[in-house]
Amino acid sequence: MNPADVIATLTLQAGFNSAVVVAGTACLGVAAGAIGGFMLLRKRALVSDALSHATLPGIALAFLIATGLGLEGRSLPVLLTGALVSGLAGVLAIQAITRHTRLPEDAAIGAVLSVFFGVGVVLLSHIQTLATGNQAGLKTFILGQTAAMNQGEALALGALALAALAAAGLLFKEFRLLCFDPDFAAGQGWPTRRIDLALMGLTTLVTVIGLQTVGLILIVALLIVPAAAARFWTERLWVMVLVAAALGGASGWIGASLSALVPRLPAGAVIVLVAGALFLVSFLAAPARGVVATALRQARLRLAYAEQAALAAHEAGHPLDASPAIMAWLRLRGLAADGVLTERGRAAASAADRNRRLWERFLIRYPTLIPGQANWGIDPIDRVLPADMVRDLETGPAGMAHREIAG
Amino acid sequence: MITTQEFLQIDLPAMTAAVLACVCCALVGNFLVLRRQSLLGDAISHAILPGIVAGFLITGTRAGLPVILGALAAAVIAGVLIEAVRRFGRLDGGAAMGVVFTVMFAGGVVLIEQGAARAVDLDADCVLYGQLEAILWLAPQTWADLADPAVWADLPRQVVTLALVTLLCVVCVVAFAKELAITSFDPALATTLGIPAGLFHHAVVVLVAIAAIASFEAVGSILVVAMLICPAATARLLTDRLPVQLWLSVAIGGLTGAGGYLLGAFGPSILAGGPADALNAAGMIATLAGVLLTAAILFAPRHGVLARNRPRHRGAAGHQMGKDVVSDAVTH
Structure with missing residues (x-):
C-alpha cells in the first residue's frame, strides 16, 4: 500500500464503497463509545458481553421462523429483530437469576452467555442441514463482515450514532445519577429501574446494529475498550462520554480503513486492535489518570x-x-x-x-x-x-x- | 442404525473426550463460582486464542506441546495484564477483563486470517465450536477389541490429554480440599491461619487455564465457559455442603457431556425416525447444561425459586455452607 492510498481511504476518497464502510463503522464506534461510557461506570461492562452472545439463537430462530413462513430468511430486519428479542431475553435472564437465586451476578452472566451461544450453535448446525439452508449468511454475524456494508446500513449506523449521542445528552442527568449513586437516585424518587432499562435498551440497540459489522464476539469490545480508555483522560463524566465517543469513532475509522487497505485483515478484529492501541496509549500517557x-x-x-x-x-x-x-x-x-x-x-x-x-x-x-x-x-x-x-x-x-x- | 464399529471408532472417543472435558471443567469451575470469578473463565477461554494460533503457526499442527505452551503463556499474560490494568489503571475488574480478553481475541482472529494464507488447516470455526467430531479412534473394530492392549496404545491424543488433565484436577482438588475451601469462603481467615490465600488464587487460575486449554480443542472456547460455570452453579443450588457440591457438579458435568453428545449425535435420527444429520454436539452439551441449570433454579429443594416462594421456607435458606466448611476446617 502506498501513502496516497492510505490518505485516500482515510479521507473517504477511495471509492464510494470504501467511504460508506469507513464512515458507517466510525458512526458505530461513536455510538458504542458514548453508551459504553455509562455502562462502564455502572459496572455493567460484561453484561454487554452476555447480551451480544445471547443474540445468536435469536438470529437462527428468526431465520428458521421466517423460512418456515415462506419469507426470505436472510433479510436483515428479520434477523436483527430476532437478535434484539433474544438479546433482551438474555439480559432479563441474568437479572432474574441474580435477583431470585443465590447465584452471584458473574455466574449468571457466564451461564447465560455460554448457554445461549450453545443453543445458537445447535440451531446453526440444524440450519446447515436444511435443504434451504445456506448458513453462510448467518455465520457472518459471529465474526462480522464489515466490507459487506451497503449505503442503507451506513446511514442506519449514522442515525444510530446521532440517536445514541442525543440519548446520552437528554438522559445525561439520569444516567449520571444511576452510575454514581443508584440508591440516592431511588431515594430521590427517580424511576431507577426504568432508567436502567433505558440504558440497557440503548446498549442492546448498539449491539444488535453493530453485530453485522464487527461480529457478536467483538462488538462488546467497542462498548468497553473506548470507554475504559476515556476514563484515563478525565474526571468529568460528560468529557469522558465525549472522549469515549471520539475514541470509538477513531477506532472504527482507522480500523475499517486498515482492513480495506491490507488484504486478509478482518475488519472487526482490526477495529478492536486499534481500540486496544488507543487504550494502551491512554493507559500510559493520559494526563488525568494515566500510569505515567x-x-x-x-x-x-x-x-x-x-x-x-x-x-x-x-x-x-x-x-x-x-x-x-x-x-x-x-x-x-x-x-x-x-x-x-x-x-x-x-x-x-x-x-x-x-x-x-x-x-x-x-x-x-x-x-x-x-x-x-x-x-x-x-x-x-x-x-x-x-x-x-x-x-x-x-x-x-x-x-x-x-x-x-x-x- | 449405526454399527458397533462406527460407535467404537467415532462416537465412543468423542463422547469420552466430551465427558472428560466436562468433568475437569466442572470440578475447577466450582471454585470460580464460589470466588465470584466466573467471568475469569470467560476471559481465559477467549484470551488463549492468540497463544494457540501462534503455537499452531510455528509447528503447523494443532497437536503437541508448542500449542499448549502457547495457550498457557497467553493465559498467564492475560492474567498479568488484567491485574495490571485493574491495579495501575484503577478500573473495575469487569472492565479490565473486558479490555484484555477482547483485544487478545481480536489479535488471535487477525493471526488466524494472516496464517490461513499459509496453512489451510486453521479457521475460526474450530476455535468457537471445537472439533468433537474430529476425534477418531480407528483401532477397535468390535467390543472384544477393547481387551487388547495394542488398541489402547492408539487412543486419540485429545482423550489422553484430557484424561491426564482431569486426573491432575482431581488430585489437586482432593489434596488441597481444605485450603481451597477456606481461601474461597474467607480469604482473610485463611491468611490468619497461615494459608497463602493469594497463592491459592493464582493456583485456581492456573488450574482453570489448564482445564480450559485441554477442553478447548474438544468443545470450543465459548462452550468451555458453559462447562466451567453451569454444572457448578447447578450443584450450588442443590446443596449447602462443599464436598457434596464438588461431587455433584462432577456428576452433572459427566452426565451433561454424555447426554449432550448422544442427543446431538442421535437425537435428530431418532426424532426423524430415520437417518438424519447430527447436530453440533458441543452446542448440545451447553444447551443441556442450561436446561439442567434452569431446572435447578426453578425446582431446587431449598434454593429454587418455587421453594423460596413457599411461605414455610422463607428465611430458612441461610448461607450455611460457608460457616460449615470454615468451622470444619478450624476444628480439624
Whole structure:
C-alpha cells in the first residue's frame, strides 16, 4: 500500500464503497463509545458481553421462523429483530437469576452467555442441514463482515450514532445519577429501574446494529475498550462520554480503513486492535489518570512530603541530616547550600513548621471536615482552607468548631 | 442404525473426550463460582486464542506441546495484564477483563486470517465450536477389541490429554480440599491461619487455564465457559455442603457431556425416525447444561425459586455452607 492510498481511504476518497464502510463503522464506534461510557461506570461492562452472545439463537430462530413462513430468511430486519428479542431475553435472564437465586451476578452472566451461544450453535448446525439452508449468511454475524456494508446500513449506523449521542445528552442527568449513586437516585424518587432499562435498551440497540459489522464476539469490545480508555483522560463524566465517543469513532475509522487497505485483515478484529492501541496509549500517557502521570504525581507528593519533613525537623531544632537524595533536592530548590539552610530555606522551614502546626490543629478541631481533594499536611493550608478559618486556627481557642457544625 | 464399529471408532472417543472435558471443567469451575470469578473463565477461554494460533503457526499442527505452551503463556499474560490494568489503571475488574480478553481475541482472529494464507488447516470455526467430531479412534473394530492392549496404545491424543488433565484436577482438588475451601469462603481467615490465600488464587487460575486449554480443542472456547460455570452453579443450588457440591457438579458435568453428545449425535435420527444429520454436539452439551441449570433454579429443594416462594421456607435458606466448611476446617 502506498501513502496516497492510505490518505485516500482515510479521507473517504477511495471509492464510494470504501467511504460508506469507513464512515458507517466510525458512526458505530461513536455510538458504542458514548453508551459504553455509562455502562462502564455502572459496572455493567460484561453484561454487554452476555447480551451480544445471547443474540445468536435469536438470529437462527428468526431465520428458521421466517423460512418456515415462506419469507426470505436472510433479510436483515428479520434477523436483527430476532437478535434484539433474544438479546433482551438474555439480559432479563441474568437479572432474574441474580435477583431470585443465590447465584452471584458473574455466574449468571457466564451461564447465560455460554448457554445461549450453545443453543445458537445447535440451531446453526440444524440450519446447515436444511435443504434451504445456506448458513453462510448467518455465520457472518459471529465474526462480522464489515466490507459487506451497503449505503442503507451506513446511514442506519449514522442515525444510530446521532440517536445514541442525543440519548446520552437528554438522559445525561439520569444516567449520571444511576452510575454514581443508584440508591440516592431511588431515594430521590427517580424511576431507577426504568432508567436502567433505558440504558440497557440503548446498549442492546448498539449491539444488535453493530453485530453485522464487527461480529457478536467483538462488538462488546467497542462498548468497553473506548470507554475504559476515556476514563484515563478525565474526571468529568460528560468529557469522558465525549472522549469515549471520539475514541470509538477513531477506532472504527482507522480500523475499517486498515482492513480495506491490507488484504486478509478482518475488519472487526482490526477495529478492536486499534481500540486496544488507543487504550494502551491512554493507559500510559493520559494526563488525568494515566500510569505515567499518576506515578509522576505520586513522586512529586513524596518529594514534597520529604522536603516538608526535613524542613520541619530543622525548625524543631534538629540538625539538618536528611538523606543525600533529599539534601540534593533541597540544594536544587535553592533551600540549602553546604549542608545548611539558605535564607530562603529558613523562610521555607518556618512556613513548613507553621503549616504542619495549623494542619494538626485543624485535624484536632474539625476531624470530620478533612477536605478530600487536598493532601492535608502537605498542601499550604492557606490555599486549601478559607482565610477566616486559618485565622481562627492561628489564634482562637476551640469554640468555632461548634458554630461551624451547627451552622 | 449405526454399527458397533462406527460407535467404537467415532462416537465412543468423542463422547469420552466430551465427558472428560466436562468433568475437569466442572470440578475447577466450582471454585470460580464460589470466588465470584466466573467471568475469569470467560476471559481465559477467549484470551488463549492468540497463544494457540501462534503455537499452531510455528509447528503447523494443532497437536503437541508448542500449542499448549502457547495457550498457557497467553493465559498467564492475560492474567498479568488484567491485574495490571485493574491495579495501575484503577478500573473495575469487569472492565479490565473486558479490555484484555477482547483485544487478545481480536489479535488471535487477525493471526488466524494472516496464517490461513499459509496453512489451510486453521479457521475460526474450530476455535468457537471445537472439533468433537474430529476425534477418531480407528483401532477397535468390535467390543472384544477393547481387551487388547495394542488398541489402547492408539487412543486419540485429545482423550489422553484430557484424561491426564482431569486426573491432575482431581488430585489437586482432593489434596488441597481444605485450603481451597477456606481461601474461597474467607480469604482473610485463611491468611490468619497461615494459608497463602493469594497463592491459592493464582493456583485456581492456573488450574482453570489448564482445564480450559485441554477442553478447548474438544468443545470450543465459548462452550468451555458453559462447562466451567453451569454444572457448578447447578450443584450450588442443590446443596449447602462443599464436598457434596464438588461431587455433584462432577456428576452433572459427566452426565451433561454424555447426554449432550448422544442427543446431538442421535437425537435428530431418532426424532426423524430415520437417518438424519447430527447436530453440533458441543452446542448440545451447553444447551443441556442450561436446561439442567434452569431446572435447578426453578425446582431446587431449598434454593429454587418455587421453594423460596413457599411461605414455610422463607428465611430458612441461610448461607450455611460457608460457616460449615470454615468451622470444619478450624476444628480439624
